[in-house]
Amino acid sequence: MPKNTPRKKKVLLPTTVVGSYSVPEWLERLKTDYYQRRISGQHLEEIHEIAIKAAIKDQEQAGIDIVSDGELRRDNDIDYFLTRIPGVHLPHHAKTDYFDYYEAEVTRPLPESEPATGMGLAGDFAFTRGQTDRPIKFSFTGPFSLSRRITDHAYKDQGELVRAIARRLNAEARALVAAGAELLQIDEPFLAGYREDVELAIDAVNIVTEGVGATWALHVCYGNRYARPLWEGHYDFLFPAVQAARVDQLVLEFARRGLDDLRLFRAYEWDRSLGLGVIDVKSAEVETSELVARRIRRALEYVPAERLVINPDCGLRHLPAEVVRAKLRAMVAGTEQVRSEIAAGEPQEESRGHKTRPARQASAGRAAPNGRVAAGAGDNAKQRA
Amino acid sequence: MRVDVRAAEKRLRESVDATAVFGPMIQTLGSAEVDLSRLRVVCDWIQYRQNFREPIDHRPLLSAWGGSNEHNGLEIAVDLRRCPDIDLTERIKDVLKTANANDQDRITLEPWVPGRESCIWRFNTLYWQALEQWEKATGREYEQALPGGESDARNREAVQELILELFKVWDDLDARQALPEELYVVELGVGNGNQAQVFLDMFAELDEARGRDYYHRLHYLMGDYSPHVLERARKAVAHHGDRISALVLDATRPAHTLGFLAGKAFLVYISNLYDNLPSDEVASIDGRMYQVEVRAYLGAADAQQISGEFGIATDQLGTLIDRLLRLGPELLSVSLPDRFPDAERAVGFWGQVWEALRLQERYVPMEGLDLYQISPSLSGEILRPVLEAAGDIRMHVNNGTLSSFADTLPLLHPYGRLQCHDLFLTDRRQYRIGYYGPGKYDGSVVNWVNGPLLQLIGNRRGFDVRFSPFKQRPTANVKTLTAQVRD
Numbered sequence: 001m002p003k004n005t006p007r008k009k010k011v012l013l014p015t016t017v018v019g020s021y022s023v024p025e026w027l028e029r030l031k032t033d034y035y036q037r038r039i040s041g042q043h044l045e046e047i048h049e050i051a052i053k054a055a056i057k058d059q060e061q062a063g064i065d066i067v068s069d070g071e072l073r074r075d076n077d078i079d080y081f082l083t084r085i086p087g088v089h090l091p092h093h094a095k096t097d098y099f100d101y102y103e104a105e106v107t108r109p110l111p112e113s114e115p116a117t118g119m120g121l122a123g124d125f126a127f128t129r130g131q132t133d134r135p136i137k138f139s140f141t142g143p144f145s146l147s148r149r150i151t152d153h154a155y156k157d158q159g160e161l162v163r164a165i166a167r168r169l170n171a172e173a174r175a176l177v178a179a180g181a182e183l184l185q186i187d188e189p190f191l192a193g194y195r196e197d198v199e200l201a202i203d204a205v206n207i208v209t210e211g212v213g214a215t216w217a218l219h220v221c222y223g224n225r226y227a228r229p230l231w232e233g234h235y236d237f238l239f240p241a242v243q244a245a246r247v248d249q250l251v252l253e254f255a256r257r258g259l260d261d262l263r264l265f266r267a268y269e270w271d272r273s274l275g276l277g278v279i280d281v282k283s284a285e286v287e288t289s290e291l292v293a294r295r296i297r298r299a300l301e302y303v304p305a306e307r308l309v310i311n312p313d314c315g316l317r318h319l320p321a322e323v324v325r326a327k328l329r330a331m332v333a334g335t336e337q338v339r340s341e342i343a344a345g346e347p348q349e350e351s352r353g354h355k356t357r358p359a360r361q362a363s364a365g366r367a368a369p370n371g372r373v374a375a376g377a378g379d380n381a382k383q384r385a
Numbered sequence: 386m387r388v389d390v391r392a393a394e395k396r397l398r399e400s401v402d403a404t405a406v407f408g409p410m411i412q413t414l415g416s417a418e419v420d421l422s423r424l425r426v427v428c429d430w431i432q433y434r435q436n437f438r439e440p441i442d443h444r445p446l447l448s449a450w451g452g453s454n455e456h457n458g459l460e461i462a463v464d465l466r467r468c469p470d471i472d473l474t475e476r477i478k479d480v481l482k483t484a485n486a487n488d489q490d491r492i493t494l495e496p497w498v499p500g501r502e503s504c505i506w507r508f509n510t511l512y513w514q515a516l517e518q519w520e521k522a523t524g525r526e527y528e529q530a531l532p533g534g535e536s537d538a539r540n541r542e543a544v545q546e547l548i549l550e551l552f553k554v555w556d557d558l559d560a561r562q563a564l565p566e567e568l569y570v571v572e573l574g575v576g577n578g579n580q581a582q583v584f585l586d587m588f589a590e591l592d593e594a595r596g597r598d599y600y601h602r603l604h605y606l607m608g609d610y611s612p613h614v615l616e617r618a619r620k621a622v623a624h625h626g627d628r629i630s631a632l633v634l635d636a637t638r639p640a641h642t643l644g645f646l647a648g649k650a651f652l653v654y655i656s657n658l659y660d661n662l663p664s665d666e667v668a669s670i671d672g673r674m675y676q677v678e679v680r681a682y683l684g685a686a687d688a689q690q691i692s693g694e695f696g697i698a699t700d701q702l703g704t705l706i707d708r709l710l711r712l713g714p715e716l717l718s719v720s721l722p723d724r725f726p727d728a729e730r731a732v733g734f735w736g737q738v739w740e741a742l743r744l745q746e747r748y749v750p751m752e753g754l755d756l757y758q759i760s761p762s763l764s765g766e767i768l769r770p771v772l773e774a775a776g777d778i779r780m781h782v783n784n785g786t787l788s789s790f791a792d793t794l795p796l797l798h799p800y801g802r803l804q805c806h807d808l809f810l811t812d813r814r815q816y817r818i819g820y821y822g823p824g825k826y827d828g829s830v831v832n833w834v835n836g837p838l839l840q841l842i843g844n845r846r847g848f849d850v851r852f853s854p855f856k857q858r859p860t861a862n863v864k865t866l867t868a869q870v871r872d
Contacts, residue, residue, distance in 0.1 A: 025755065029766065096844075097844060097845065099845075226846045228648075228846070228847060230799060230870075232648070232799075
């Protein structure tokens with residue numbers, strides 16, 4: 001089968017990643033070498049492509065159903081996008097370390113009337129599409145978080161800047177879909193620190209997804225920069241505002257923080273999918289498949305299997321590659337364990353809430369629109385679009 | 386021949402008669418049977434009266450890592466401060482002769498090892514474990530050996546400023562209902578407990594005046610690897626009762642014991658600890674990376690003198706020193722009562738050995754920075770930016786400190802800070818104009834701390850690391866390091 005022909009396969013409890021993949025120390029060094037003018041952009045691009053191929057291969061070998069490019073081209077979760085948004089000004093371009101954030105500013109409103117200059121994300125996706133026949137998740141940082149790293153001298157209030165970025169990302173999302181992307185994810189890593197702004201963030205998410213025929217996921221975590229949480233708390237702040245988000249899936253962290261917040265999905269009758277974080281990305285300790293299975297079974301009390309997607313808490317960039325591979329294998333094995341139980345129709349020990357249907361029935365009930373891996377309630381946005 | 390003078394200009398002008406040193410030195414080396422094209426002369430001005438160096442030493446630059454002793458260069462190390470007291474010409478000739486004679490007269494106490502593995506650190510450990518006997522024998526407390534005669538962490542003005550800043554952070558968090566119930570402060574390396582006492586007394590006083598009652602939510606955790614030191618510190622703050630916990634821990638791996646505090650500590654407070662943790666040294670010479678290996682020894686004359694005074698055969702000295710380091714002075718006197726009728730006599734032996742202890746050095750090529758482990762969790766790759774940017778440089782790795790620092794940062798609350806008073810180099814260029822250890826402080830080892838490396842480690846983990854002069858003693862060598870979350 002040619003690499004660019006996606007596999008047609010229905011899977012219950014599809015496994016995926018949140019986005020980033022382990023960044024080896026040598027790659028970090030080469031990225032920094034680029035920012036210090038020791039290697040060319042061309043060489044770094046070639047290095048990135050090889051690293052991405054390896055990351056995809058790792059995911060495939062681990063048995064991940066929906067893979068990503070590992071975000072290995074990106075210097076960090078912010079600058080890769082800000083440097084590509086026309087109108088965002090960077091006073092200084094040098095970095096002592098590739099992972100550092102730039103100081104960015106806008107001095108005039110972002111240009112919107114001129115023909116949209118692509119941010120290049122569609123090209124990134126196309127490269128990944130050419131490397132694998134598995135479904136691909138493509139993620140990018142959301143407008144709210146991007147705005148938090150910009151000093152704004154142009155807009156009357158932050159909301160205007162956030163919405164302007166959202167419109168730019170919407171154009172980019174359309175280009176991604178035109179390139180074949182079907183599962184897109186918006187990451188809002190800073191939102192948990194600005195709970196009072198959750199409605200603004202959701203409003204901006206809806207601008208990004210507007211009219212884009214893809215399955216949309218929204219990832220909200222408590223921060224993972226340098227593998228440290230930036231904030232603590234609970235996901236209560238997301239609700240009920242997030243109900244208004246035109247997304248198909250919420251991707252949240254649970255492994256590190258515990259599963260207590262699952263209650264929110266019942267309390268607010270969330271009727272879309274949940275990307276369940278079952279792997280702690282801030283710890284190098286590898287979970288057992290049994291632990292993963294227990295977490296999934298617990299989640300099944302609140303969300304039915306056909307609306308559950310299995311993933312790590314957040315990006316894997318800060319973990320060593322061998323740890324990542326082991327964690328992903330454990331995640332896949334744990335998921336497989338639960339799938340088998342469901343297929344056998346075994347009553348789930350922990351299940352007190354939603355009764356899980358056997359796999360065949362579940363697949364028939366809520367398959368992904370194009371018959372691919374069920375990425376979780378994937379057609380809401382498409383129908384709206 | 387290349388001559389590298391690493392002394393500050395002030396030292397050169399005021400303390401060294403350059404003509405008297407450099408003229409004879411160059412003349413002697415020029416007429417010696419040595420390949421001048423592969424000879425480096427490094428001149429330091431060693432400020433420590435007690436140190437591990439002879440006024441003139443030699444250090445081969447080995448040509449390959451592994452067992453080979455072949456070398457492709459020689460370094461002559463000169464202590465400019467002591468040059469006026471010696472016959473320079475004769476000593477240089479002796480050293481060149483010794484270099485060829487393989488140092489047969491010395492009593493070596495260990496094989497060639499990286500600096501952090503040298504037995505000088507066993508002496509250091511012994512000092513903290515048997516501090517009481519040492520102080521009794523020397524008649525002075527260790528704190529008197531510190532610059533300024535006391536730990537800077539006892540400075541009341543500095544402590545007050547620190548506590549008030551802490552209160553401000555807590556007030557702000559409290560206003561947002563984000564202040565945890567338990568408020569943790571950690572002190573690593575507790576000394577005699579005086580700094581904990583100053584902190585806690587002042588904390589209670591200031592808190593009472595403000596009426597926020599943070600004191601009763603405070604948990605002050607004292608950590609030290611010496612149970613004896615810890616017990617003494619605990620007594621000093623006993624009046625603070627349940628607010629205090631004392632934990633025996635390895636300062637180089639604090640999270641091993643304090644893992645339960647991850648993300649919870651509002652202040653980690655460290656004073657004069659980092660300069661006292663094991664360290665390697667690395668060097669970049671002519672574009673090649675080397676690790677400095679050391680070998681502890683006693684000079685022949687010193688060994689003779691100690692042997693005579695304690696009635697020990699010279700060839701038994703090594704075994705006896707090892708026994709001292711294993712048992713400590715008290716048990717040594719119990720096990721060898723004929724030689725050491727009491728602990729004081731054993732401390733006397735210890736003191737004399739310590740005073741005479743020297744380190745031979747050699748440069749061993751590094752196979753690759755990525756293969757050099759600073760600590761189990763830190764790769765030597767972090768050294769690259771500093772080593773590559775600096776040209777020829779020899780610098781401390783401060784392995785114990787880097788490990789401790791990297792292991793402590795995860796304990797900090799997002800609004801927490803690590804504050805440390807110590808001897809920090811704040812710019813790698815300082816290595817070109819000064820000597821920064823190892824030296825001897827009383828019975829302990831001191832190495833200045835490579836600040837730029839700490840900044841790299843902190844930055845790579847998302848922390849801002851800043852150095853500032855110790856405000857209450859701005860001319861002192863001691864600086865204040867503050868690490869806080871950035872971004």
